[in-house]
Amino acid sequence: MEKYKRDGVIGKERNSLRQIHKYRRQGSSGGSVVVKRFMLQPKLDALSTRDEEASADPEETGVPIKTLRQISLLKVMQHENIVRLVEMNYEDGDSLVRLVFEYADMDLRNFLEEYAAKASDQKLVKKLLCQLLRGVAHFHSIGAAHGALNPKNVLIDIGNENLKILNIAMDADALYTAPELLLGSTESSPAADMFAVGCIFAEMVNRRPLFQGKAANINNIFNLLGTPTEENWPGKLSEVFPNLEPHGLDLISKLLCLDPSKRIKACAALKHDYFKDLILLR
Amino acid sequence: LDYDPHNPIPLSEKQGLEQLLAVECSSLPPECYAGSFLYVERELAVTIIFKYWKRENFDPFIAYLALNYFDRFVSTKRIPRIMSSEVYDMELLVISCLTLAWKMRSRSFTNPKFLVEQLQPRNIVTEDQYMRMELCILKGLDWNLCVVTAFSFIPYLERKFNLFNRFRRRTINEI
Numbered sequence: 009m010e011k012y013k014r015d016g017v018i019g020k021e022r023n024s025l026r027q028i029h030k031y032r033r034q035g036s037s038g039g040s041v042v043v044k045r046f047m048l049q050p051k052l053d054a055l056s057t058r059d060e061e062a063s064a065d066p067e068e069t070g071v072p073i074k075t076l077r078q079i080s081l082l083k084v085m086q087h088e089n090i091v092r093l094v095e096m097n098y099e100d101g102d103s104l105v106r107l108v109f110e111y112a113d114m115d116l117r118n119f120l121e122e123y124a125a126k127a128s129d130q131k132l133v134k135k136l137l138c139q140l141l142r143g144v145a146h147f148h149s150i151g152a153a154h155g156a157l158n159p160k161n162v163l164i165d166i167g168n169e170n171l172k173i174l175n176i177a178m179d180a181d182a183l184y185t186a187p188e189l190l191l192g193s194t195e196s197s198p199a200a201d202m203f204a205v206g207c208i209f210a211e212m213v214n215r216r217p218l219f220q221g222k223a224a225n226i227n228n229i230f231n232l233l234g235t236p237t238e239e240n241w242p243g244k245l246s247e248v249f250p251n252l253e254p255h256g257l258d259l260i261s262k263l264l265c266l267d268p269s270k271r272i273k274a275c276a277a278l279k280h281d282y283f284k285d286l287i288l289l290r
Numbered sequence: 291l292d293y294d295p296h297n298p299i300p301l302s303e304k305q306g307l308e309q310l311l312a313v314e315c316s317s318l319p320p321e322c323y324a325g326s327f328l329y330v331e332r333e334l335a336v337t338i339i340f341k342y343w344k345r346e347n348f349d350p351f352i353a354y355l356a357l358n359y360f361d362r363f364v365s366t367k368r369i370p371r372i373m374s375s376e377v378y379d380m381e382l383l384v385i386s387c388l389t390l391a392w393k394m395r396s397r398s399f400t401n402p403k404f405l406v407e408q409l410q411p412r413n414i415v416t417e418d419q420y421m422r423m424e425l426c427i428l429k430g431l432d433w434n435l436c437v438v439t440a441f442s443f444i445p446y447l448e449r450k451f452n453l454f455n456r457f458r459r460r461t462i463n464e465i
Contacts, residue, residue, distance in 0.1 A: 048425060068385075068415055070424045073393045080394070080435035084313055098435065102425040 012108075016044060018115075018160060018174075028112060028176065032250050040111035042092065044176040046075060048103045081108065081150070089143030091163065091174045099252065111161035112172055116208065119164045120215050122127035130251070133212045134286050137205075139171035144205060145274035146196040147175070150155060156180040157198030157204035159211060182206065183219050187229050188268050202277070206263025213260075229266075255282040291344050317358065317437035321363040328364055331380065335360045338384040348392065351441075355391035358437055359427060360384060364365070367430040372419050382415060386423040394435050 012031035014030035031041050048071055050285050082093045095108045116136075120127045127133075140162060154173065158181040159173040182190070186203035189196070210218035218229045245261055252260070259282045272280070339353050360383070373379045428435075 048421065070389060070421050070429065071393075075434065076393050076428075079433045083433050084436045098429060101422070102429050103421075214322065241344065 012041060012043070015040060042091070042109045042111050042174060042176060044107045044109070046079070046105040046107070047113075048072075048075065048105060051088070059188060063189060079105070079107065081152075087143060087146045088170070089139045089172055090146060091172045107176075109173075109174065110172075110177065112165045112170070114166070116159035116162040116164055116165055116212070118169075118211065120159070121164070123166070127212070127215060130213075130253075131286075132285065133209075134256075135169060136164070136171050136212060137209050138283055138286055139207065140173070141274050141278050143173040144201055145170070145278060148201070148274050153196050153198045154201050154204075157201055157208065158184040159208055159217075161206060172180075183217055186265055186268065190229070195269065198274070199271045202263055202271050202274060203268075204275075206260055207275075209256075209260055209263060210249070213249055213256070253282070255284070258282070310388065310442055313434075313436075314438040314442075316432075316434050317362075317439065319361040329354055331364055332361070334380065334385045335387075338381060338386055342385075342388060350393060352388070352391045352395050354386075354439070355395060355437065356388040359387040359390060359431060359435070363387070363427055363430045364455065367426075370423060370426045372414070372426075382419065382423050383427070390424060390427060390435065392407055 012033060014029050015032040016030045018028045018030050028042065028044065033039050033041060034260070036267045077276040079096075085221070086092070091111070093107055094110050097106050097108070098104065099106070109258055114122070125164075144154065144157070144282075154175055157173070163174055164170070165234045180189075184207045186200040189200055207218045245264075246257055249257060249260065259277065259280045260273070262280075263277065265271040337359065339356055342348075343350070343353050363383070369376070369379055371379060371434055373382055
């Protein structure tokens with residue numbers, strides 16, 4: 009790890025107080041990386057910091073199934089809109105595994121703040137949203153869900169306007185959490201990811217978070233989208249996005265659909281008319 | 291998500307054969323392995339795996355996968371010294387390959403009983419030793435567990451064949 013120098017905090021790990029740091033590569037190569045730690049210790053030591061994400065299944069011995077599958081999948085996961093695993097290193101007799109991921113120029117939040125003029129280009133918004141959906145669709149196509157999408161783990165390379173999703177099991181941000189999760193459902197799901205995509209889309213269009221305020225914002229969601237007892241058709245969206253074209257408005261309403269079973273899927277969203285006039289040069 | 295031999299790695303729309311071929315390289319033991327002096331060890335591994343296969347009656351692909359991990363590990367790395375004797379190390383190595391394959395393939399895996407029953411009479415493995423062996427293997431294989439094998443190409447070939455004629459999966463398996 010001597011090659012890297014700490015360079016700011018990105019977020020907190022899920023179910024843990026540990027912070028995730030961004031690191032800058034030392035020397036000529038430059039560039040930033042994100043590091044995720046896995047502690048793998050036998051359970052004999054009750055106080056050990058085992059990988060907290062792993063199910064606390066008492067029947068499980070050795071390396072937890074979840075960790076095993078997660079890391080081996082990361083090794084072969086290759087998608088232009090998902091952050092790549094660049095290296096792994098080991099410490100403590102191999103029981104501490106560090107995964108080093110590439111980082112892009114900045115996260116979406118910074119991009120919207122620092123490049124306000126560029127970010128207000130609706131064509132660019134469309135291009136970025138399309139890439140976001142492609143990455144999310146890839147996760148969903150392999151039966152996984154991201155679970156914590158928000159503008160801090162959506163990364164942007166300014167030069168080529170590329171977008172990449174960082175997926176290292178961070179704490180979810182309540183402002184991007186789907187209503188069914190705020191109401192007590194605990195499983196992260198593809199549908200919940202799509203709600204977060206809707207919030208991020210909205211934020212790109214208006215360059216400010218769709219829902220603001222502290223902690224759980226269930227009231228805000230219902231104020232905007234109507235309480236679930238009424239018809240679930242969102243009524244006020246056109247007021248919130250005066251500059252958005254009708255197709256965009258339609259897509260956003262489908263992404264923010266309150267009923268997770270009726271919410272649009274990633275692959276369907278990519279075929280939405282909103283993207284009809286988008287020509288991606290790749 | 292269970293490991294699927296026919297579809298081991300997530301492919302995006304455009305990738306396909308190329309990525310399968312790229313990953314296949316990291317899924318094979320080096321070429322010299324076939325002619326090496328490790329055939330005694332390999333024979334032992336096969337014996338051990340089949341012994342447990344008979345007892346536990348698991349999916350045959352788990353055995354195939356375990357042997358893939360074993361081949362790749364012993365052909366490039368030394369067998370770690372964890373237990374009191376080399377024979378035990380070897381047995382633990384094979385069993386750990388087997389449990390790793392099992393965990394990749396099926397969620398129903400619970401190994402404490404498995405481990406205890408298999409090894410108890412002669413040799414007791416602590417959880418720590420077992421964990422260390424698994425980690426050694428994982429490091430040795432660089433966590434490349436989603437291997438691309440001959441099975442992975444079947445769906446691809448199937449699609450190709452379908453262009454000409456309506457082949458059935460069984461026909462291809464027979465080929």
